[in-house]
Amino acid sequence: MGFKETRGLFIATWIAGAGLAGCGPTLEPEPGDEATGAGQQALTEGAPLTTHDASCLRLQDQGTWSTYASYMTGVGPALGLPAILQDLNRAGPVLTATTHPPAVGYKGGFRWNDGDMATTEWIPQALTAGVSGSSNVAIASWHYAPTTAPEKGVRISVADISDMSLSAVNYRHLLLVLPTGSGNFTVVPEHGGGLAWYGNYLYMADTSDGLRVFDLTQIRQVSTSTTCETAIGKVGAEWCAYGYKYVLPQVSAYVVPSTITSPCRPKFSFLGKDTRGTTPVVLSGEYCNNTGTSCPYDGSTPGLGGRLYRWPVDSTTYRLQTVSGVVAPERAYIMNEPNVQGVAPIMTTTATTSYWLSSTRYSGALFKVSTSASRTAYLSGSGQWARMPEGMHATGSGTNLWTVTEGYNGTTDPAAGGRVVFFVDQASVD
Incomplete structure (x- = not known):
């Protein structure tokens, strides 16, 4: 996809020749690591991050950037995120002193509307945030839960969080789609477990293969007719997205070549965004x-x-930094934590060796981890964190840490485990 066969063969051969002997704990810490001999530590829950040898791993750019964008031109004019922010059609009540979940350093948040709190078809997963024009925006992903056809893939919620003193946060759902040919598209059959937003690009975790990339300037409006409520792609003279008014198309992907196998080949369960250091990065974790x-x-x-x-x-x-279309990880760690669902950088330090991990361990936990110290834990069972937390986003100013929850045991009560998006003071959990 986007590569000539001979070039793809060269890259695959070069990657295979790099050897798969790595991808274990390295015996020497990388320069700048705070802990001497961090790579020698055993896998012990709560232990410091272990430096990991990822020299065997690469991602390959699929190179469909212009092709996929051209496929969507027949659907209609490209719309940017500012246009969507002017057409938000749902309201999520802002949380109050009696409706917010327990969390150390809690500052504010909102829940989804009644239908989204109760639906069993869609489940919140990932969270990222950024700025569009003069608006602060949160983007959350939801995966489609039913096992029966049709598969609807992943939707995202675009929420205007500019003024959290209002009574509600306005938001809208968009369906993610994969262009399949000129003027046509289908769903993205993924879990949607991770998001990271850079510039106009929204990165999403592709569990088995790597990262998918969506262009926020390429949003298209489609039909909301009765026919389109049960259809995807071009149907007669209409373009459909299961009743959603807007679609966000994929433009490319970074995939792990098939020549890279386990244990070198990782899973891509969740993503994060880290702007510390000299080079910004997309974080991915298992x-x-x-x-x-x-x-x-x-x-x-x-x-x-x-x-x-x-x-x-x-x-x-x-876009990710590539050499001949191939991306190498800048660094890697073993987390020594189970059930991790999200990651955010600790922005109060410039060192890139410390993170917050969101985990469903103990029904919900926030772990502060680094290469130099055992974790600090904030547990839902102790009233320190929300139940079933998922993706996270840390503001670059070092002020707020945002997270989204997927909901606990079917409850719609936001204080007792219902689905919420909230933020805490970074310094309180640092």
């Missing part, structure tokens, strides 16, 4: 536990081998 969801590298302790990768971003184009 969810694993000690029962049904293991990770490719778990050492001798199942559930603790989830890895965290740093993928460098070009600060001009906001």
